[in-house]
Amino acid sequence: MVFYLNELSVFGHGPETAKMLQGSTPHDQLLIQISDSFAGLLLFAVGFLLFMVSFVKDRDFQSFFAKGCIILHIFMALWRIYFERRLEDLARDWPRQLVGDIVLSLSWLFFLVYSWREKYD
Template identity: 80%
Template sequence: MATASSSSSGIFASICLLHAAVAATCGALMMFYLNEIAEVGHGRETARRLQGSTPHDQLLIQTSESFAGLLLFAIGLLLFMVAFVKDRDFQAFFAKGCILLHAAMALWRVFFERRLEDLARDWPRQLVGDLVLSLSWVLFLVYSWREKYD
């Protein structure tokens, strides 16, 4: 039984480290290269419109996006720390929480982001990303349940 537990712990650690790398990288890019990342993600014209029209708006938006990037970077560090937890019950609890978080983000995109004219063409792609990230946690839960009940 020890190999089954260590196997699911290894999968949990791998998923956490992958998500941590994505979150920390995206957060750092948002903090330091906001305009360039916005152009890559949304296109040059949309990125220009999302920057704001007045200097005050631009500063407010840039500050807000930098703090969002800092939060995302902190989430990446948290995921990195959680990756090394070996408690099976905590892993299942954490995975379920991550599934709920990604589902909430998907619902946010469906009900709110799609209504924003400047982001209307981006939300389907981001929705797929939310669903794929959530699916990784679902697959972990299925794998750990299969090990538990076999």
């Protein structure tokens, strides 16, 4: 993802917006690259955490983790509603990303409903 960042930006946002998102000064470009690196590190950490949690057999912990993921996706949706829609460069992308956050939180909610069904059957 880091090696083809420009191509991913062009694919996701279009060529004009991708050029604006790269930054206009070397300082801005460095800050954006550092931010992208931290985002990649966060994605790796979340994936590794999900991998570790998948081996836990405790249902209470699994439901606790699912509730935390639901809250995280709700906060991400609120962030997109209140802040990202105000950025004119990203204004056309936030509804699609908002739908993605809602779908991901619903997937965790369905996991909770399924685990409650198994627990009370």
